Amino acid sequence: MRISRRVVLRAGAASTAGAALAGAYANLPAAAAERRQEPAVWRELRRSVSPAARLYRPGDPGYPAHATADNQRYASVRPAGVLSCASPDDVAAAVRWCAKHGVPFAARSGGHNYAGYSTTRGLVISLRPIRHVVPRGRRLHVGGGATNSDVYAARDAGLYFPGGRCPGVGVAGLTLGGGLGFNDRKWGLTCDRLVETCVVLADGTVVRAADDENADLFWACRGGAGGNFGLNTSFVFDAVPVDRLRATVFDLVFDLVLDPRVAVEVMDELQHVLDADRANDLDLRVGFRHAGDGATSLSVLGQRLGSEDALRRLLGPLLKLRPAKAFIEERGFWSAQDYLMAPAAREAHASKSLVPERWLTPDTVTAVAEWTRAWRPGPARASGFVTLFAMGGSSDAPRPDETAYPHRRATFVLDIGTTWRPGTAQAEVAPLLEQIRTVHHTLRHRLRTDAAYVNFPDPDLRDWRRAYYGANYERLVEVKHRYDPAGLFRYAQAVGASGSR
Ligand SMILES: Cc1cc2nc3c(=O)[nH]c(=O)nc-3n(C[C@H](O)[C@H](O)[C@H](O)COP(=O)(O)OP(=O)(O)OC[C@H]3O[C@@H](n4cnc5c(N)ncnc54)[C@H](O)[C@@H]3O)c2cc1C
Incomplete structure (x- = not known):
């Protein structure tokens, strides 16, 4: 896995960013619809990921269990494929494949997004198998597909960071959007305990984001919401020793x-x-x-x-x-x-x-x-x-x-x-x-x-x-332009998306 320290491209003016990204979104669905039909294209995806990764296509025995996310309101949105990634390299390969073939995609960790934004008719890139929770000193290293229940299952380490109430909610979505629970008044939001994260960018490279490296991306990963800047394959949290409490x-x-x-x-x-x-x-x-x-x-x-x-x-x-x-x-x-x-x-x-x-x-x-x-x-x-x-x-x-x-x-x-x-x-x-x-x-x-x-x-x-981000929105668009200049990561309410809804 290559971790690039290079930061991609300079940002354009925040005010023009939304329009430019909107242009990039426009061509995608038609091309993607054609690509989804081609078996050779899907075989290429299988070849580009590790043997431990699993691809589920409609008709495969594992497909029904993997196709839908938590909110059954969007159960009729059937993905053309679900790639269950075993490693960050698989995630990077999937992003490159989607970019190459113009296939729309959505990342999924816990799959608990209320609005169905981890669901797509293209490829679902599921990070669920990447769900380690490993203590190192006072820090917890957490895989990009871990859920609240994975964190609680690792309680032997005696370390905790504020999480949510539902066992199935993903640490990724929770952290990237903020993270409320029964301990945020004491120890802050989930995102406030984040000290670093690894992100697969639109070009398939992986960067570390922390206060001392790609600090603008790190800022955006604490409340800027999932699915906007890249796919986060791991998180490191400043944890609290709680066994005696x-x-x-x-x-x-x-x-x-x-x-x-x-x-x-x-x-x-x-x-x-x-x-x-x-x-x-x-x-x-x-x-x-x-x-x-x-x-x-x-x-x-x-x-x-x-x-x-x-x-x-x-x-x-x-x-x-x-x-x-x-x-x-x-x-x-x-x-x-x-x-x-x-x-x-x-x-x-x-x-x-x-x-x-x-x-x-x-x-x-x-x-x-x-x-x-x-x-x-x-x-x-x-x-x-x-x-x-x-x-x-x-x-x-x-x-x-x-x-x-x-x-x-x-x-x-x-x-x-x-x-x-x-x-x-x-x-x-x-x-x-x-x-x-x-x-x-x-x-x-x-x-x-x-x-x-x-x-x-x-x-x-x-x-x-304004509602989600207040005065931080312009800066988020700048970060978006810097790390995802072509607007590969997109959904209806993605940072930089055009349209009123
Ligand atoms: C039953 C229920 C209980 C909840 N309880 C709480 C609560 O107590 N506190 C609270 O704050 N919120 C709560 N939420 C809301 C929850 O925080 C959000 O829905 C959160 O985004 C879910 O994260 P997820 O990983 O499960 O979701 P997903 O649907 O997998 O992902 C959410 C978004 O992030 C993107 N994404 C997923 N994985 C990644 C990744 N690794 N890198 C980059 N982007 C990614 C997705 O594409 C999607 O846009 C609850 C939701 C439900 C349905």
Whole structure:
């Protein structure tokens, strides 16, 4: 594997970059459609990768298991091939092959992208087999295809970096877009712990990106989102020794059907609780949810590093609001993370997000509670939810332009979504999408923000450039031009893409 220190080409002006890239995108689909038909072209791909790599084409026994990503909303998008890469060299060979033959492609690690951006009708370049997690001193070296569960499985090393809640989410997508979890208030976002990464560029060369080498690419890899600048085959994280730590997990559930006013009181108490958390030991998410079967609830789920007694004292006022469920338990650090982990069923879902810098007023809380109660699940019995991830603490320590992730003054990241069974008719899905649009519209105005989280991508978002990246967008386009001048890495909302959506 050749690691090039050379940085490719100088950047053009940021303002013209989008237009130039758009031109490069334009010719691709027609050429690609022809190429996909040619068996000789696919044989060339097989020959150019290692014997350990696997290529799955439609009709191959392994194809169905590898073809679809997590979000079943995009299950009808069938790739012409899925290459399961065994090494960074395989990834580089696949990128070169796609560039040579004009075959569209998408990288896939955990496959959990909300908007189907790791799905394509061309070649899926899957990095899943590259999933080592190796400790070296205080650092964890992680393969580009590892998931949260791979990181937790390597717990014998006693080292941890903040990750997400779903075991199947890929470290790649999580890190490249930011990375929220139950430890970001204490130790920062996932991307904040990244110290270096190796990236396969558009010309098939591999570069190391860190503070001391390709620093602009390294900046972009911390919040600039996956699939934009190259394919990251490995990551190195500055980890935290956690074996001696104790954490107390909690899950309080309030019934919204009985009394929606309780939501206002809960949010009011939570503001005091989070304000009092000077050491950032507490992290939580608040979930307004209609389960689809009529049950509506407000949950407060999280952990505090430290003893159960201390947490009970802190949550005292909340417990007085008489939650229907109040689970509180002190555990070792890893056992606490196991409790908070939640594997998600393979369903179809759609999401919108907002990243406000202000707290929710009582009127806004009431509006969300009422929306939850009024949710119409339709014949599909689909769920509807607004989840608020508490931010602050170490997650807003960096300046907004210090990494590509810009939202460093946020109170919460809101995930506004719906989940339905695969195979549900489009006519039943449309009213679900309309309902999440409605509450998103309400909250956008009430919270006075258009900011959105790039790891909860929304294909319907119009001004996604500002929403995801704020003032960092121009610099991201410059980095894109420098490392991917022809715009090989592309998808509907790729950095530098043209079009309003
Ligand atoms: C059930 C569920 C739970 C979630 N929970 C959380 C959470 O707790 N916190 C949070 O912050 N987010 C969460 N997310 C969102 C998640 O962070 C993003 O969807 C993330 O991008 C997924 O990463 P992935 O590798 O699994 O996705 P993929 O779909 O594989 O990839 C995501 C994007 O990155 C590109 N990509 C993939 N691999 C690479 C690579 N190696 N190099 C370069 N580009 C690559 C893809 O082409 C795609 O554009 C959740 C999502 C789901 C569906």
